[in-house]
Amino acid sequence: MFHLIREEGRARRGTFKTPHGDIQTPVFMDVGTQGAIKGGLSAEDLHRIRCQVELSNTYHLHVRPGDKLVRRQGGLHRFMTWDGPILTDSGGFQIFSLAGLRKITEEGVTFASHVDGRHIFMGPEESMRIQSNLGSDIAMAFDECVKIPSPRKYVEASCERTLRWCARCKVELERLNSSPDALNPGQMLFGINQGAVFHDLRIRNMEALRELDLPGYAIGGLAVGETTQEMYDTISVLEPYMPSNRPRYLMGVGTPTNIIEGVARGIDFFDCVMPARNGRHGHLFTWTGIININNERYSEDEGPIDAQCDCPICSRYSRSYLRHLLKCGETLYLRLAVMHNLYFYNRLLEKIRESLDGGMFEEFRKQYSGMLDQRI
Amino acid sequence: MFHLIREEGRARRGTFKTPHGDIQTPVFMDVGTQGAIKGGLSAEDLHRIRCQVELSNTYHLHVRPGDKLVRRQGGLHRFMTWDGPILTDSGGFQIFSLAGLRKITEEGVTFASHVDGRHIFMGPEESMRIQSNLGSDIAMAFDECVKIPSPRKYVEASCERTLRWCARCKVELERLNSSPDALNPGQMLFGINQGAVFHDLRIRNMEALRELDLPGYAIGGLAVGETTQEMYDTISVLEPYMPSNRPRYLMGVGTPTNIIEGVARGIDFFDCVMPARNGRHGHLFTWTGIININNERYSEDEGPIDAQCDCPICSRYSRSYLRHLLKCGETLYLRLAVMHNLYFYNRLLEKIRESLDGGMFEEFRKQYSGMLDQRI
Numbered sequence: 001m002f003h004l005i006r007e008e009g010r011a012r013r014g015t016f017k018t019p020h021g022d023i024q025t026p027v028f029m030d031v032g033t034q035g036a037i038k039g040g041l042s043a044e045d046l047h048r049i050r051c052q053v054e055l056s057n058t059y060h061l062h063v064r065p066g067d068k069l070v071r072r073q074g075g076l077h078r079f080m081t082w083d084g085p086i087l088t089d090s091g092g093f094q095i096f097s098l099a100g101l102r103k104i105t106e107e108g109v110t111f112a113s114h115v116d117g118r119h120i121f122m123g124p125e126e127s128m129r130i131q132s133n134l135g136s137d138i139a140m141a142f143d144e145c146v147k148i149p150s151p152r153k154y155v156e157a158s159c160e161r162t163l164r165w166c167a168r169c170k171v172e173l174e175r176l177n178s179s180p181d182a183l184n185p186g187q188m189l190f191g192i193n194q195g196a197v198f199h200d201l202r203i204r205n206m207e208a209l210r211e212l213d214l215p216g217y218a219i220g221g222l223a224v225g226e227t228t229q230e231m232y233d234t235i236s237v238l239e240p241y242m243p244s245n246r247p248r249y250l251m252g253v254g255t256p257t258n259i260i261e262g263v264a265r266g267i268d269f270f271d272c273v274m275p276a277r278n279g280r281h282g283h284l285f286t287w288t289g290i291i292n293i294n295n296e297r298y299s300e301d302e303g304p305i306d307a308q309c310d311c312p313i314c315s316r317y318s319r320s321y322l323r324h325l326l327k328c329g330e331t332l333y334l335r336l337a338v339m340h341n342l343y344f345y346n347r348l349l350e351k352i353r354e355s356l357d358g359g360m361f362e363e364f365r366k367q368y369s370g371m372l373d374q375r376i
Numbered sequence: 377m378f379h380l381i382r383e384e385g386r387a388r389r390g391t392f393k394t395p396h397g398d399i400q401t402p403v404f405m406d407v408g409t410q411g412a413i414k415g416g417l418s419a420e421d422l423h424r425i426r427c428q429v430e431l432s433n434t435y436h437l438h439v440r441p442g443d444k445l446v447r448r449q450g451g452l453h454r455f456m457t458w459d460g461p462i463l464t465d466s467g468g469f470q471i472f473s474l475a476g477l478r479k480i481t482e483e484g485v486t487f488a489s490h491v492d493g494r495h496i497f498m499g500p501e502e503s504m505r506i507q508s509n510l511g512s513d514i515a516m517a518f519d520e521c522v523k524i525p526s527p528r529k530y531v532e533a534s535c536e537r538t539l540r541w542c543a544r545c546k547v548e549l550e551r552l553n554s555s556p557d558a559l560n561p562g563q564m565l566f567g568i569n570q571g572a573v574f575h576d577l578r579i580r581n582m583e584a585l586r587e588l589d590l591p592g593y594a595i596g597g598l599a600v601g602e603t604t605q606e607m608y609d610t611i612s613v614l615e616p617y618m619p620s621n622r623p624r625y626l627m628g629v630g631t632p633t634n635i636i637e638g639v640a641r642g643i644d645f646f647d648c649v650m651p652a653r654n655g656r657h658g659h660l661f662t663w664t665g666i667i668n669i670n671n672e673r674y675s676e677d678e679g680p681i682d683a684q685c686d687c688p689i690c691s692r693y694s695r696s697y698l699r700h701l702l703k704c705g706e707t708l709y710l711r712l713a714v715m716h717n718l719y720f721y722n723r724l725l726e727k728i729r730e731s732l733d734g735g736m737f738e739e740f741r742k743q744y745s746g747m748l749d750q751r752i
Contacts, residue, residue: 035700040416040707044692065675065700072676073696081692299441300448316420316457320449324411324441331416334707 001188001215002247002268006356010239010266013356016216016247018085018137019186020077025247026263026356028349029053029087029271030342034060035070035080038276039338040331043082048312049339050346053085055271058130058140059094063113063120067133075135075183087271088136090127090169090192092143093220093252104144106161124168128189132176135183139173140218141166143192148225155196159205166191170212190216190249197230199237206241217242218249218269223258232261239266256285256348256372260365263352275345279337282326285344287368289376291319293337298323311343348372377564377591378623378644382732386615386642389732392592392623394461394513395562396453401623402639402732404725405429405463405647406718410436411446411456414652415714416707419458424688425715426722429461431647434506434516435470439489439496443509451511451559463647464512466503466545466568468519469596469628480520482537500544504565508552511559515549516594517542519568524601531572535581542567546588566592566625573606575613582617593618594625594645599634608637615642632661632724632748636741639728651721655713658702661720663744665752667695669713674699687719724748 002025006013016023030037030051037046037054046054056076061067073079076086092109095102099111101119108123122130127142143162146155170189177185191214195202209217219238222231235250242248249269250262259270275285282294286306291298293305304314305322313322313336325333355364378401382389392399406413406427413422413430422430432452437443449455452462468485471478475487477495484499498506503518519538522531546565553561567585571577585593595614598607611626618624625645626638635646651661658670662682667674669681680690681698689698689712701709731740 034704034706035697036704036706036708038707040711042708042712060704064704065696069676069696073678073694079694079697079700081697300445302449317418318449318455320441320445321411321455321457324455328410328412328436328440330410330412331414331707331710332412332418335416335711336418 002245004245008356008359008361009264011263011356011361012266012268013353014247014268016268018188019184020083020085020137023052023085024353025268026349026352027052027269028259028345029055029269030346031055031271031273031276032080033057034064035076037338037342039280039334041335041338041342043080045339046082046084049343050350051084051342052346053087054080054082055087055089056134056136057091057094058088058127058134059091059098061134062091062122062130063115067130071133071135071183075133077135085138086134086136087138088131088134088140089251090140090142091122091130092127093145095122096145106164108142124165125172128169128172128176132173132182132184132187135187137184137187138216139187139189141169141189141191143194143220145221145224146194146196148196148221150196152198152201155194155198156201159194159201162192162194163205163208166209167212170214188215190214190218192218192220192251193238194221196221197226197234199234202234202238203241206238210241210243214246216247216249216269218251219267220251222250223253228258231258232265235262235265235267242266256345257369259348260352260369260372263361264365270349275341276338279341280334282337284337285341285372286376287372289371289374291376293319293323293326305340309340309344309347311340311347313340313343378621380621384732384735384737385640387639387732387737388642388644389729390623390644392644394564395560396459396461396513399428399461400729401644402725402728403428403645404635404721405431405645406722407431407647407649407652408456409433410440411452413714413718415656415710417711417714417718419456421715422458422460425719426726427460427718428722429463430456430458431463431465432510432512433467433470434464434503434510435467435474437510438467438498438506439491443506447509447511447559451509453511461514462510462512463514464507464510464516465627466516466518467498467506468503469521471498472521482540484518500541501548504545504548504552508549508558508560508563511563513560513563514592515563515565517545517565517567519570519596521597521600522570522572524572524597526572528574528577531570531574532577535570535577538568538570539581539584542585543588546590564591566590566594568594568596568627569614570597572597573602573610575610578610578614579617582614586617586619590622592623592625592645594627595643596627598626599629604634607634608641611638611641611643618642632721633745635724636728636745636748639737640741646725651717652714655717656710658713660713661717661748662752663748665747665750667752669695669699669702681716685716685720685723687716687723689716689719
């Protein structure tokens with residue numbers, strides 16, 4: 001399903017086949033947690049911002065409106081009217097960051113919903129059933145995302161349990177996919193590597209994970225408290241142990257520079273709430289660095305956010321107008337800012353792919369790594 | 377500038393020529409108070425929802441970002457990227473409803489900005505200069521909108537002062553339009569009739585106003601506390617005194633039924649925040665009445681908001697998805713709801729015009745008046 005087109009150093013250019021179309025990699029996935037992108041973007045808008053893959057959240061959609069409801073509505077693709085590939089995360093991350101009163105056993109996790117406090121049990125089988133009901137193209141294995149720093153003993157035990165959970169996910173998803181009423185029988189499972197910043201635990205976990213022969217592998221539990229250098233080092237150490245004929249997904253990462261450096265270390269898939277969140281607060285990406293549209297100096301600026309950008313926002317609206325909308329608290333600001341920032345990310349990955357196609361990725365990296373994260 | 381095409385009873389079908397295109401009347405104007413429609417709609421979206429006229433607010437734009445800034449940015453059309461007709465209200469309504477610490481004299485009103493408490497003076501000349509800086513196609517005369525009920529003595533004195541202010545507006549706008557650096561030298565002034573529900577004051581005020589020979593006349597100070605019947609009666613009593621060769625604008629009104637009944641009483645222009653505001657709270661208009669999308673019964677409803685509606689929302693999204701977005705507090709809900717409701721209003725006025733063109737307005741009125749306001 002993953003086809004490696006070309007390599008440059010450790011960086012990889014590929015395609016990944018899904019039931020809702022081929023994904024060109026490296027790819028950034030646009031986050032629509034509850035079946036909608038923050039800032040008022042619709043599925044139509046996803047096409048306009050050159051989105052390839054939409055990412056939704058198992059925990060959130062299970063709590064509200066309920067995955068069974070989504071299934072009765074024809075699945076998440078039909079519910080939100082998005083016809084491209086969808087990846088759903090496993091719910092693990094939110095259970096460990098958002099929900100209350102968690103209790104972990106070998107079976108799974110009991111937690112209290114952040115919406116109404118209702119007690120919910122989710123284990124690997126439940127996570128797979130929910131994701132099967134949503135009908136995403138890529139389902140993520142149910143995992144515990146351990147915060148950094150955590151004691152080595154805890155990380156080791158958690159890793160081993162997450163690995164056992166992953167094996168159960170595989171069995172359950174195969175069962176669900178073989179059922180005649182499977183919504184998306186081609187749904188694929190990605191395993192998630194954990195181990196905090198303990199390199200030996202990461203490697204041991206990866207060696208065991210690859211034995212499961214899954215369609216893809218993610219690196220989870222990074223960008224949760226470690227330094228950027230620790231994150232880069234962990235990826236570099238781990239990468240040789242990841243099968244080269246499977247896509248690698250660095251979960252929840254990151255800044256434009258993190259993405260360029262991730263690609264340079266052999267990563268193929270990325271997702272992050274940062275472009276949408278930062279956009280809402282006034283931080284807008286440009287090809288020369290990040291501007292803060294709150295700044296007084298933009299109040300009379302007739303130019304677009306970025307003269308080099310060909311997004312639907314830059315082709316029409318001025319910095320002056322955007323700043324006015326932000327200062328007034330107009331919802332339209334959110335929409336325009338999020339559209340611009342997500343377009344920027346999707347274009348960044350397009351440019352990375354173009355540079356890989358032309359054997360110019362290292363030059364691209366030299367030009368843009370670091371620089372794109374700077375406030376100007 | 378106003379061309380009367382056809383009449384049916386007191387209802388009128390016409391066109392009104394402006395520097396940014398002809399307006400087909402009767403017309404509903406879509407409210408974008410601060411230069412943006414609530415709910416994240418852009419100028420592009422205004423075309424999609426069949427908007428003819430955008431209405432912005434003199435008070436708000438004067439306070440933020442400042443009318444001089446908007447002028448330096450090329451005027452409101454360019455600032456918000458809307459190329460159709462724009463009407464700006466005079467600021468009077470907000471001064472008397474939103475600002476603090478008001479002090480009225482013959483010269484004008486001193487008030488405190490609702491944003492930062494800054495003291496601002498606005499009189500007829502200031503209002504015209506601001507609207508000239510915004511470059512709208514239709515400027516509204518600076519008026520006091522008296523709340524209902526108010527003592528007759530107060531209403532009478534206020535009416536007379538508003539009339540004197542209107543005469544000063546006319547002189548000032550003529551001066552501004554004749555200046556070589558006028559942004560929109562074809563900008564037109566509409567006078568505003570006041571008088572609460574005192575019919576004789578309304579009539580006397582209208583008789584004096586029409587002497588000013590303005591391009592259009594508005595009925596202000598209704599829908600501010602009186603009953604619907606009192607509003608209808610006031611319009612009916614006043615209408616014969618309004619020049620038939622000028623458009624009549626019923627300010628801030630109203631429900632679909634109010635609009636149909638307004639047309640039946642000779643009104644040509646309408647505006648109201650209701651479709652956007654009600655939409656945000658879950659009340660969605662349909663051709664068989666108003667639904668509340670919060671209702672549990674829509675949680676699994678795969679159908680569109682209204683099967684009879686051909687708006688961009690109804691052609692794509694289900695009631696079930698919309699209800700989910702509303703329940704989760706997703707911004708996308710606001711956008712979809714406001715787009716649907718404004719489209720409904722703009723289509724309502726289109727249907728009214730079609731019925732007038734075909735001499736069928738009375739049948740249209742019989743079918744829809746009352747019914748469209750009902751909760752179903």
